[in-house]
Amino acid sequence: MSRRGCAPLRGCAAVMHAARRVVRRGLRASRRVLRRAVGRAYTRWRRSIQIRVVTSTLLISAAVVAILGAFLQQQISAALMEGKIKAAMLQLDEGLSMVQRDLGGPAADDDGRLERVVNALKARSGPSGLYEIYIRDAKNPYYDGYATNELRQESVPQRLREELRRGPAGARDYTFGRLSYIGRDREPGLIVGGKTGQFELYYLFPLTQEERTLTRVTWALLAVGAVLMLLLAAIASLVTRQVVIPVRLAAQGAQRLAAGRLEERMRVRGEDDLARLATSFNEMAANLQEKIGELEHLSQVQRQFVSDVSHELRTPLTTIRIAADMLYEYRDTFSDPAVGRSAELLQSQLERFEALLADLLEISRHDAGAATLDAESLDMRDVVLRAVGDVQHLAERKGSKVVLQLPGEPCMAEVDRRRVERILRNLLVNAVEHGEGEDIIVSCAADRDAVAVAVRDHGVGLKPGESQMVFDRFWRADPARARTTGGTGLGLSISREDAQLHGGWLQAWGEPGKGSQFRLSLPRVAGAELRGSPLPLVPPGVRDSRAVYAELEAGE
């Protein structure tokens, strides 16, 4: 039973649930839309001085117009009513004096006389007239006086009757109320009443005309207020535009200047504050341009100096080399073994000096932008194999084994053979040098757009932040450590420059104790933009640990 009773309930609950879901979704959607709209508006509000100024002008002028309008309305209404009340009182006085004259005598045949009086008074009543009249004889119990036209007696409010009854003879009172009619709608009215003897006389003035006047005034005020507000907003908008547009132009100029277009200048118009701003801006831009030009020139001179020094050193070095070779050849003939040892030392240091000089020349060529790409279509596997072959003996000497992970199919790419070999050689030498005798894994991969080669060692790895510094010139992981393999400290810098020359990336990853990996990614077609690499920068297997790696995109 209960289950049967439950089923519709459950159905109902499901429906309710669905409905609630729909409602919730709708609410959420609308809230989202609203939030987005508010957000957009807020953003615009924050970004545009003009909108801010116009909005506040609108708000303030709306408040001012509302206050002024209410005040005016109240004044007009008061003036209208004052005039109406004055006229009504005069009318009432006239009516009362007529009642007093015609009915003031001894009471006899009051019915007929009362009717004659009201007939005389009615002349100006009715819809075409000004007022309605209600007159009553407090002493006649059988009828409640006479009213003109369709006026209902309820139009005279009880409070006015009581006030009149309490008041002294000849009292006159007035109040505002609603006049009700037979077969017509009620309308606002002014009711004045007076008493003479046993007779109460009321004049009821419809205020429809005044109401219409006030409505018209209200509409006129509203319209004028709206126009005034819009006008003020337009004026504010215009005025702010005059200020904001030069500021905006200045902002654009500054942006362009920041983007490197140093020749950017503002147009100076007139001699106002904004013109002064433009002049100052232009002066600043000129100064900046001058200083930056100077600095560029200095850097140019410095690079030229390094290049010149390298060149100039080569000539004496060749002579020294010949001499040193000779000494080295005859080192066994020196009686003093220490001299022989010196000759050997001279020979090895001279080789290092030459390598350093070559690297310096190379890097200065890069700095001068004189490096050119000599691209040809190659299979990267061959390049890798040649580079590995070059460092094979060195690796064996250090006890490291180079493990190759090459794909089955060729990895063709348009590259400069000399430069790519140099990069790989550098990476491999670097890996052997820091590999602590562990295995060195060289992997190669290719996809539609790019080829990549990664060199992984299992040495000490890199500390956080070092993965960027490794590419700095003359940077050493451990300054105290002796340079055993005779690296110049410029290898990785040159490699990076070479990779950039191809439009490729050279990136490093490393973690203390987990070794490091260097990845070279090159576009398949020389000059194409590189979007991704076929190999991961972080070697698989250490992914789960919190990787500290730098995505150094050489393209940027």
Next chain:
Amino acid sequence: MSARPRGLLRVRPPLRALAAALSLLMAAGCASVPTGGRVVSGRPVDRSDQVDDPYVRLVPVRPRAEWGPAEIVSGFLAASASFDDDQKVAREYVSPATGWRPGLRPAVTVFQNRDQPIVVKESAAQATVRLEGDQLGTIGPDGQYTADPKHVEVTFQLGKNQQGLWRITELPTEVRGGLLLTKADVDRAFRTVNLYFFGPDGRTLVPNSIFLPLANRKDLPTRLVQALLVGPTSWLAPAVRSAFPSGTRLRGAITISKDVATVDLTRQARSGSPERMSAQLAWTLRQLSEVKQFKLQIEGETVTPEGVGATQSVRAWAANAPDGESSEERSDPQSAYLIGAAGHLSQLSGDLPQPIVTGAAGQLVRPAVTPDYQEVAGLSPDGGQVLAGTLVAGSTDIRPLLTRSDPDARFTAPSFDRNGVLWTVETTKDRSTLWIRQRGRAPVRAAHWGLGGRQVLALRVARDGVRVAAIVKMDRRAQLHIGRIVRRSDGGIEGGSFLPVSSELQDAIDLSWRDYNTLAVLGRAKSDSQPLPYLVPVSGGAISSLGVGALGLPQTIAAAPKSPVLVGTRSSHETRVCRQRSYRDQFSEWVCAIPGSDPTYAQ
């Protein structure tokens, strides 16, 4: 010396512009109420006696708990004069068992005055109250007033209801279906309005004035048209025809928007002539100032009568005017005929009579001219003969038409109706006969004459040919009566159903139809020492005097629509015809500059 003046008043150009703008603004702000300018003229409004002028209503009181039987009856009588909300308050005085519901057009017994009600018999739960008064007459449910002066005594039965309050349980027979009102109540709560029906010629409309309770102004058009659809009152019914097929009713209240009234009739109206129905409606509705145009609909479909658009003006249908079409179109006063100082029939040109008929044959008095200016009739100087002849310059064929049968008898001044029929009454001190002469035939007596046993001093047929006004000697007073003429199917003509028009005028001596609604009468009101001209509304409203200034001794009067009233007077030696300095102004001065007597108008 600098070429530019360096004074205090020298201001810079922008400041000057600002000052100019400010002064302009101040000037604009100061201009508020105009104190001069051109004259704006409005359209003239004719303030005739419109039925929807301001009026006064009595405010009834509900029965009080402490009132006894006599007070209940007094309260009931006072409250029944109020038509508000279907006499809701008056019905509270009456036990629901009586089923008293007078409705919108009740029968009314009109009292001149009534005494205070007297409790005749009173027990714990029953009472009898007697009321005495002088009855003036009655108003039938169709609105027709019939004078019937008599002393009346009515009794009310009262009983206590379940709340222990006195209520009227039985009304006197006079009040069963209607009301018991004083003359003041009727004057206040009723309006006399005209309903228009077609006369026997099928062209001229005849006004039928009725008493209609004015419950409220908004319903007035509806009430008026409802009364029109019900048909003429019993008094006029035999003499006129309505163009509305019998059974035609309104499908709802008449709606008025922007001066256009929409009259929606039931399907019975399809068999009627839209033109004739529209003419009746137009003339009936033009009494209401708020209706300027109307649309006739039958079952919601607007009917377009020939000759006028779907939205007809109430001023259309002038061809059916009660005074004839010419009276509606005329703008200048028509020229009058009179008897010149030398005793010849003359036409008035300016202030000078131009004789038309000269010579001994042209000697007649009290002339009358047919509306087509073809024929003239008059009396012999002693009133013993009716003379008639063709109206051509120098005509000498004026011959006796009727000669008195009794040496004491006189003929009243002859009167032509629009069809050229001549009417005159031969009368002695105690009897009278109506003579009718169709054009080209011999005079005949009327088949029936309602004033046969009385002396008739004057008789004038209205321009519609249906109503007839007469001055009748009754109770030694000359009274003004209105009767109607019925043309029987056998060709016989009846004149009868005479009703007194006004009791305010005594000793009337002559009369003339000013227009279809008004008579110009020479008579004496209460304070007058001699007969003076008065305007008397046919519907029975208040009379008003005409003109100021000395008139001599008025003898005859002539009036016509949109023309000055002419009074023939006699002062010591000579007869003169007087007219007002400005005939459009009712109270303008009389000027007696025309030598002559017995003025008359043709149309």
